[in-house]
Amino acid sequence: MQQLLTTALGGLTLGAVYAAFALALCLIWRSTRIVNFAQAPMAMITTYIALVIIDAGHSYWTGFAAALIGGLLLGAVVERVVVRPVEGKAEINAVILTLGLFILIHAVAGIVFGSRYRSFPAPFGVRGLTVGDTSIALTGFGVFTVVAVVVVMGLLVLLFRYTEVGLRMRAAAFNQEVARILGVKVGRMLTLGWALAALVGSLSGLLIAGGSLVHPAYMDSVVVYGFVAAVLGGLDSPVGSVIGGMLLGLSLSAVSGYLGSELVPLAALVILMAVLLLRPGGLFSHHAERRV
Amino acid sequence: MFEVRDLTTSYGPVRALDGVSFTAREGRVTAVLGANGAGKTTLLRTASGLVRPQRGQVLLEGRDITRTPAEDMARLGLAHVPEGRGVITELTVEENLRLGGLHRPARTRAADVERICRLFPVLGERHDATAHVLSGGERQMLVIGRALMAAPKVLLLDEPSLGLAPRIVAQIFGLLRSLVASDGLTVVLVEQNARSALSIADVGVVLNLGKVVVQDDAAALAADEKLRHAYLGF
Numbered sequence: 024m025q026q027l028l029t030t031a032l033g034g035l036t037l038g039a040v041y042a043a044f045a046l047a048l049c050l051i052w053r054s055t056r057i058v059n060f061a062q063a064p065m066a067m068i069t070t071y072i073a074l075v076i077i078d079a080g081h082s083y084w085t086g087f088a089a090a091l092i093g094g095l096l097l098g099a100v101v102e103r104v105v106v107r108p109v110e111g112k113a114e115i116n117a118v119i120l121t122l123g124l125f126i127l128i129h130a131v132a133g134i135v136f137g138s139r140y141r142s143f144p145a146p147f148g149v150r151g152l153t154v155g156d157t158s159i160a161l162t163g164f165g166v167f168t169v170v171a172v173v174v175v176m177g178l179l180v181l182l183f184r185y186t187e188v189g190l191r192m193r194a195a196a197f198n199q200e201v202a203r204i205l206g207v208k209v210g211r212m213l214t215l216g217w218a219l220a221a222l223v224g225s226l227s228g229l230l231i232a233g234g235s236l237v238h239p240a241y242m243d244s245v246v247v248y249g250f251v252a253a254v255l256g257g258l259d260s261p262v263g264s265v266i267g268g269m270l271l272g273l274s275l276s277a278v279s280g281y282l283g284s285e286l287v288p289l290a291a292l293v294i295l296m297a298v299l300l301l302r303p304g305g306l307f308s309h310h311a312e313r314r315v
Numbered sequence: 316m317f318e319v320r321d322l323t324t325s326y327g328p329v330r331a332l333d334g335v336s337f338t339a340r341e342g343r344v345t346a347v348l349g350a351n352g353a354g355k356t357t358l359l360r361t362a363s364g365l366v367r368p369q370r371g372q373v374l375l376e377g378r379d380i381t382r383t384p385a386e387d388m389a390r391l392g393l394a395h396v397p398e399g400r401g402v403i404t405e406l407t408v409e410e411n412l413r414l415g416g417l418h419r420p421a422r423t424r425a426a427d428v429e430r431i432c433r434l435f436p437v438l439g440e441r442h443d444a445t446a447h448v449l450s451g452g453e454r455q456m457l458v459i460g461r462a463l464m465a466a467p468k469v470l471l472l473d474e475p476s477l478g479l480a481p482r483i484v485a486q487i488f489g490l491l492r493s494l495v496a497s498d499g500l501t502v503v504l505v506e507q508n509a510r511s512a513l514s515i516a517d518v519g520v521v522l523n524l525g526k527v528v529v530q531d532d533a534a535a536l537a538a539d540e541k542l543r544h545a546y547l548g549f
């Protein structure tokens with residue numbers, strides 16, 4: 024029982040982080056049909072920004088806010104400077120550019136921040152809470168992680184569903200040409216979409232780093248799990264991505280708890296292959312095929 | 316009023332429009348007719364800024380809009396209902412309609428949606444449905460309604476009758492006719508279905524291989540048997 028609870032709670036926390044990362048990938052995919060491989064190092068950079076600010080003596084929350092704002096700006100700049108010039112060309116061009124960006128950001132981070140491990144603070148306890156006299160695997164920071172992801176997802180849903188800019192963004196994502204003739208400035212919407220995606224990516228970077236160690240490659244495995252989560256939920260659906268992230272976190276936590284942590288990457292791969300073979304549009308797709 | 320002068324557009328080596336000139340007058344329906352590949356769609360896409368012309372001008376109420384970006388056209392009063400309709404099927408009927416009125420003041424948006432739903436009662440009934448579930452005729456009404464949300468001066472329609480039952484076509488064309496009469500709208504109606512189009516048009520322009528073959532009163536075109544056989548297919 025204790026084991027099950029530990030596994031489930033650990034899975035939820037992990038799942039929330041994958042969910043945030045998957046959501047970031049999904050926001051870009053649905054509007055530009057690009058898988059942004061640079062998402063992980065972009066989140067790594069913004070986490071370092073937070074670390075530098077916190078190490079300079081400012082509060083955790085100042086660093087946290089700076090990282091999110093940094094993500095917003097970084098996303099916008101990447102879309103404008105890197106992706107925009109290949110807009111309208113084959114999508115593979117942009118994907119390869121994001122791979123190039125991956126390598127570039129890594130190199131820059133190694134030079135600027137050094138490649139040693141540095142510890143990153145957490146705003147809440149990372150010890151298990153105690154209920155009565157049993158200690159459970161739920162940590163204060165774990166709760167914060169889940170809440171932060173749920174809040175961000177909720178805000179995005181509100182933005183997309185109930186605001187005019189959200190409507191414009193969705194129109195631009197679904198049909199650029201029709202959006203243009205209706206007066207939507209599609210380029211601006213794409214910039215905004217990348218900015219929001221990078222903000223959510225930054226959040227996942229901060230949540231993984233909290234109470235743990237960061238180094239220039241600390242986010243790289245997350246890009247794999249985040250991608251599996253996004254495919255699991257259907258790359259086109261933000262809500263699906265979040266559910267996919269949660270499911271993946273729970274599954275991998277179970278694999279790690281009951282079978283051994285060395286099997287986790289293998290399990291992720293098996294899940295990815297199973298989804299692509301059985302439901303290429305994701306678990307929640309209505310269409311039989313994903314349009315690629 | 317809507318006018319094109321010497322409009323010429325190419326796709327690489329293919330010259331799709333070759334020096335096309337005509338005027339669509341206010342409060343009139345101008346039908347642009349011609350076989351598949353005649354350049355009708357290219358004409359509308361060039362006019363609304365989706366494709367750049369090599370030569371020539373597009374004028375809206377006398378103002379040169381030739382190099383205006385497509386996203387500014389709605390604000391200037393030009394609405395384009397594209398070929399294949401352009402319903403955004405992932406959005407609801409109401410969201411599609413709201414997109415039509417983006418540059419109108421936000422406070423009149425709800426009233427505008429209501430006005431369109433009175434015009435097309437089926438849209439009112441399916442207000443919150445995803446546009447995906449609409450039939451072909453309902454989709455056509457939705458895109459026309461969406462274009463009207465912008466309160467345009469000029470409405471460009473690309474083959475609205477395509478794939479629709481004759482009864483639905485008659486209904487939609489009837490509505491168009493009454494809108495033109497009541498709002499003084501300028502309509503450019505692109506059709507392969509020349510017989511239906513000429514039945515509601517005031518004037519017809521016949522295109523062939525990117526050139527204007529003839530332009531005349533709709534009734535005169537419909538009465539010209541040789542022309543009908545050669546270019547209009549009826």
Ligand SMILES: Nc1ncnc2c1ncn2[C@@H]1O[C@H](COP(=O)(O)OP(=O)(O)O)[C@@H](O)[C@H]1O
Pocket residue numbers: 326329330331349350351352353354355356357358
């Ligand atoms: N995107 C395009 N690229 C290349 N050629 C095109 C394109 N669109 C249309 N054409 C060509 O331009 C000509 C006119 O096409 P179009 O304007 O679609 O005619 P219509 O709408 O009258 O059927 C045709 O020869 C067509 O093959």
Ligand SMILES: [Mg+2]
Pocket residue numbers: 355356357398474
């Ligand atoms: Mg056509």
